[in-house]
Amino acid sequence: MGRSSYKKMSKTHRIAVLPGDGIGTEIVAEAIKVLHALKLPLQLDTAPVGGAAYELHGHPLPPATLALAKQADAVLFGAVGDWKYDKLDRPLRPEQAILGLRRELGLFANFRPAICYPQLVGASSLKPELIAGLDILIIRELTGDIYFGQPRGRRTAVDGHFPGAPEAFDTMRYSRPEVERIAHVAFQAARKRSKRVTSVDKANVLETFQFWKDIVTEVGQQYPDVELDHMYVDNAAMQLVKAPKKFDVLVTGNMFGDILSDEAAMLTGSIGMLPSASLNASNQGLYEPSHGSAPDIAGKGIANPLATILSAAMMLRFSLNLPEAADRIEAAVQTVLAQGLRTADIYSEGSTRVGTAQMGDAVVAALA
Numbered sequence: 001m002g003r004s005s006y007k008k009m010s011k012t013h014r015i016a017v018l019p020g021d022g023i024g025t026e027i028v029a030e031a032i033k034v035l036h037a038l039k040l041p042l043q044l045d046t047a048p049v050g051g052a053a054y055e056l057h058g059h060p061l062p063p064a065t066l067a068l069a070k071q072a073d074a075v076l077f078g079a080v081g082d083w084k085y086d087k088l089d090r091p092l093r094p095e096q097a098i099l100g101l102r103r104e105l106g107l108f109a110n111f112r113p114a115i116c117y118p119q120l121v122g123a124s125s126l127k128p129e130l131i132a133g134l135d136i137l138i139i140r141e142l143t144g145d146i147y148f149g150q151p152r153g154r155r156t157a158v159d160g161h162f163p164g165a166p167e168a169f170d171t172m173r174y175s176r177p178e179v180e181r182i183a184h185v186a187f188q189a190a191r192k193r194s195k196r197v198t199s200v201d202k203a204n205v206l207e208t209f210q211f212w213k214d215i216v217t218e219v220g221q222q223y224p225d226v227e228l229d230h231m232y233v234d235n236a237a238m239q240l241v242k243a244p245k246k247f248d249v250l251v252t253g254n255m256f257g258d259i260l261s262d263e264a265a266m267l268t269g270s271i272g273m274l275p276s277a278s279l280n281a282s283n284q285g286l287y288e289p290s291h292g293s294a295p296d297i298a299g300k301g302i303a304n305p306l307a308t309i310l311s312a313a314m315m316l317r318f319s320l321n322l323p324e325a326a327d328r329i330e331a332a333v334q335t336v337l338a339q340g341l342r343t344a345d346i347y348s349e350g351s352t353r354v355g356t357a358q359m360g361d362a363v364v365a366a367l368a
Ligand code: IPM
Pocket: 095, 098, 099, 258
């Protein structure tokens, strides 16, 4: 495990750095460059996770990695996954690392902002007038729903595999406290924004989501200043591409949130720009780009590090209470975009194409 520390008079914040697979190592390296440049009292400890950890220790979330994450004030996470692990038993696949971290750290509240940067309006597949000024916050419940239902499996296993199994199943469930706490998170977030929450469900078909809707409505009575409406998930998927700016805070379950947050991310032009935060009840958090490990471009030095750099900014703001430092990073990202610097995913005619490391260097230079 690598280590680098900064000593100052103030509290040293402990950050577990888990770069993971694919482009994870490249983009996390750039975020670390930016954190170093801020000269904050941070102690960074790095550990393997995902496929990288499976190669080294035979498990995607080795006990030492989990322990490091648990004792840290925050986790800076890259990405996990590679097609080459698709044949592994499910508990050994790289994705289990992120699911395990969410479960073990109790990271139930996932914040996925979808913001359209003015300089990137042209990068969206939607018409500029539909997305200029877009600023949506998707709040995804992250430790319940069908992702963590019991039981799950396929009937009639043979030697741990399921050739010709007649059926497979996962169960969708939510408990009252799980829905109540995420609803509170959404209403409180809305109070700091435009005081509107859209709760997304499938109450017309699923009992779990009638329950969700009833509880969100109940909790909403404690926030009379916040306007609440409800939308079925299929309609929400449609409205997101039809009139995305009608949304402000959108709150939903784990599965629907997974899907809608990718959709919302792409409205902004590139998923390579979007950070995310996953918080538990004590504001300990895991911060990661909204995109995945992109094995197809790994090792080429062309991935966009801005989502990870912006995730580090969210980390400073939410878990370490260093809002000025977060502001500085976000302003520096705006500056490099205004300078016309673009990685391949956001490149357009007339801008300057840069690689991963050049983009990181430019953000560091813009901090000054
Ligand atoms: C995400 C990812 C994960 C999820 C995978 C990698 C398990 O798609 O964070 O959105 O489905 O939650």
